Amino acid sequence: MTLDLQRAATRRMRRLLFAAGGVIVVLAAVVVALVVNSDGSPSAAPAPPSAATSSASASPLPTQSSDGGYVAPEKWAVLPSGKGKQNGLPVQFGHTPEGAAAAAVASVRHGWSWDADAAETAAAVYAVPSEATSVKAAARQSTTNSRLSAGVPGTGALPSGAHMNVFVIGVQWTADTADEVRVSVLARVVYTPGSGTAEETQVLATTNTYVWTANDWHSKTGTPQTSPDPFDLGTSGFNTAGWSAIQEGDTR
Known part of the structure; x- marks a missing residue:
């Protein structure tokens, strides 16, 4: 990334991410973060299929890097499916680091949304139960800020064609104890304010601490943590930054 681009991004960036009990709601980073390929130059990734729905797909199309074509992931993380549901969202992933x-x-799939109700629900489900009330309010406000940063009304119906689609593409974690795991999640965000405006694609990473409490994994609030560098799936940077592609059940 050139110095001029870095300065431009800094000027535009109001805030990066707002951690609402570990359910990270995209704010101004949605409209300023750059997808950077391994040679350091900014590159917009192609959008996933138009049929993809917001915060729904686990298997986005990989993007092609500019350093010699598509680079296959070196590592895959096999993650368990939730054995139960809470407010329609998957829970009960198992008492393992993979479960965390x-x-x-x-939490990213369901919490990164321009639907304030959906963001609020996810915040409450995946936060430590004692923090559920506070993170719900924070998630709703964060959704408003995100929408405004992208040029859409902060509340109410979205303009025609406006959407934000979130695709989780990578993960890595460190188990500090059997009951506490630091998890980094990598997501590709495709969005447009609508009205015929072309989609933009950004790659973002977030890191939160998950604790085993109330017989499940929940994110706890705390000091913001540094995340690994965000590189898109299909680039060499994805591997060098330590990301694992995700396999859930029998699906890659």
Whole structure:
């Protein structure tokens, strides 16, 4: 990334991410983060299929890097499926580090949204139960900020064609204890304010601590943590930054 681009991004970036109990709601980063390929130059990734729905797909199309074509992931993380549902969202992933990672992936899929109700619900489900009330309010406000940053009304119906689609593409984690795991999630965000505006694609990473409490994994609030560098799936940077592609059940 050139110095001029870095300065431009800094000027435009109001905030990067807002951690609402570990359910990270995309804010101004949605409209300023750059997908960077391994040679350091910014590159917009092609959008996933138009049929993809917001916060729904586990298997986005890989993007092609500019350093010699598609680079296959070197590592795959096999994550468990939730054995139960809470407010329609998957829970009960199992008392393992992989279970914590699966909970973090689910929180991003369902919490990164321009639907304030959906973001609020996910915040409450995946946060430590004692923090559920506070993170719900934070998630709703974060959704408003994200929408405004992207040029759409902060509340109410979205303009025609406006959408934000979130595809989780990578994960990595460190188990500090059997009951506490630091999880980093990598997501590709495709969005447009609508009205005929072309989609833009950004890649974002977030890191949160998940603790085993109330017989499941929940994210706890705390000091913001540094995330690994965000590189898109299909680039060499994805591998060098330590990301694992995700396999859930029998699906890659």
